[in-house]
Amino acid sequence: MVVSTHNVLRVGFVPEHFSSPLHMAVELGFFEKEGVVVERVCCPSGTGEMTAKLIDGSLDVAIALTEGLLAGIAKGHDAYKIIGTYVESPLCWAISVGQNSRHVDRKSLKNGTIGISRIGSGNQEGWLKGTSPVDPEYKAPFEFKVLNTFQNMRDSVNDGSSDAFLWEKFTTKPYHDSKEVRSVDVITPPWPAFMIAASTRHLPITDDPDRQSVLSRFLRALSKSTQSFVASENYESSVTFVQEKMSYNRQDVQDWFKGVRYPEAGCAVVSEEALVTCAKTLLEVGVIQKGQEAEVRDRLRTKYVDTHVAQLV
Numbered sequence: 092m093v094v095s096t097h098n099v100l101r102v103g104f105v106p107e108h109f110s111s112p113l114h115m116a117v118e119l120g121f122f123e124k125e126g127v128v129v130e131r132v133c134c135p136s137g138t139g140e141m142t143a144k145l146i147d148g149s150l151d152v153a154i155a156l157t158e159g160l161l162a163g164i165a166k167g168h169d170a171y172k173i174i175g176t177y178v179e180s181p182l183c184w185a186i187s188v189g190q191n192s193r194h195v196d197r198k199s200l201k202n203g204t205i206g207i208s209r210i211g212s213g214n215q216e217g218w219l220k221g222t223s224p225v226d227p228e229y230k231a232p233f234e235f236k237v238l239n240t241f242q243n244m245r246d247s248v249n250d251g252s253s254d255a256f257l258w259e260k261f262t263t264k265p266y267h268d269s270k271e272v273r274s275v276d277v278i279t280p281p282w283p284a285f286m287i288a289a290s291t292r293h294l295p296i297t298d299d300p301d302r303q304s305v306l307s308r309f310l311r312a313l314s315k316s317t318q319s320f321v322a323s324e325n326y327e328s329s330v331t332f333v334q335e336k337m338s339y340n341r342q343d344v345q346d347w348f349k350g351v352r353y354p355e356a357g358c359a360v361v362s363e364e365a366l367v368t369c370a371k372t373l374l375e376v377g378v379i380q381k382g383q384e385a386e387v388r389d390r391l392r393t394k395y396v397d398t399h400v401a402q403l404v
Contacts, residue, residue, distance in 0.1 A: 098305050099128045100293075103141040103153040106133050107262050108333050108347060109178055109285060113154065115332065116316035125308040136239055137208050145171040145290055152293075152309065156182065157286045157369050165370075165379045165387050172294060173366075175287035175310050175359050177317070180352035182284035183260040186276040187267070189248035194255065197276045203254030204234045206244040245272055261347045265340070282369040287313075287358060307359075314357035321353050 104110040113131065116122055122129045132150060134140040138159030144150035146168055153160075154177045163171070188194045194203070236253050238244050244256035245266060260277055267274045293306050320329050326348070333344045354360050370387060373379045379387055 098126055099130065100151045100305060100309055101130045101132050101149065102309075103132045103134045103144055103150045103155070105137050105154075106135055106337075107259065108337050108339060108344065109351075110154065111329070111333050111336060112316040112320040112353065113313065114336060115320060116312055119316070121312040121316045122309070125312040127305055127308050127312060129309070135241075139208065139239070142168065142171070142288075145288060148290070148292075151290050152306075153288045154285055155288060156284065157282050157365070158280070158373065160286055160288050161366070161369055161373055161387075162378045165373060165383065169291065171288045171290050173286050173361060174289045174294075174306060175313075176283050176354050176361055176365075177285040177287050177313075177358060178351065179283050179354045180350060181279050181282060183350070184257045184278040184280075185260040185263040185267075185274050186255050186257055186278065187245075187248060187263055187272040187274055188255045189251070190270055190273050192248065192254070192273065194275055200233065200255050200275075202233070204236050204252070206236050206238045206247050206253040206256030208237070208239060208241075208244075208258075248272055261339070261343055264343055268340075280369075280372070282365040283362065286361070310357070310359045314354070314359065317353035317358060318355070321348075321351075 102113065104113055113129075117129050117131060132144070134144070134153075138153075138155040141150060141153035141155045142159060142163040145153055146163075148170075153171070160171075160173055164173075186197055186200075188200075194200055236247070238247055238253070238256065241258055241262070244253075244258060247253040248256055249272070255275070257278070263272070263274070266272050287310070289306055293304065319325055330341065330344050330348060333339060333347075334341050337344075370379060374381070
């Protein structure tokens, strides 16, 4: 059978437990039933890597962190737009330090060097106090050091080049258990962890049954997979899938399942409130500049995602 290139999507993902429904959708034929061929592209460096690939044309779709996608849009990237929500629950960021570090909590980290994968992630929940970074009198409570990879972050806290790093809680937990690094706190931002972005080459999207776009069919198949993944009758098989696919401890997978939420209404839904909350934080930390709000709002709009984001401040 010859597959039209119009029905092939290169989809970027992070190699973490969150990606399990995407893998299941491929392996169980959810996409095939919708006439979509998904080529999975592993992006271990995360959202920054995926946005770069969307921009250079080597990805068609990315399942990436909400704040990273918004930050790219704020910087003027118009090669992609947000088209859906993948994980509705927030991401829990573990704050980790070296095993022999003097730090025992987040308060002692003030004025230290914090390793992050990219600018704009994990800078919330009271980490930024006082005046805004756009204020000339502002003094940041931390120096943020971009380290790109998880391995680099773990190395940096143990060689002393950074004081702490932020990474997803359950991905970091095996390294806490092995005592390679030590946890001192957790941060949970108030917006959905992962959203879905698509290259503008595939827009607009339509729900007209006679003109169903490949993205509409992709979102429908992914929605069926996420809903199947969290269905109570599939709990045991889903836990086993994550455990075996990601080589995680079973109890850790079960603990993760207690808090994770995939959209009940399907992946095509995007919360205006969530985008506004995230955009406000990006404005606070200086990723979105004062006066840029309307421009960012306009870039978020697609025919499929009618986000009337009029109040970013």
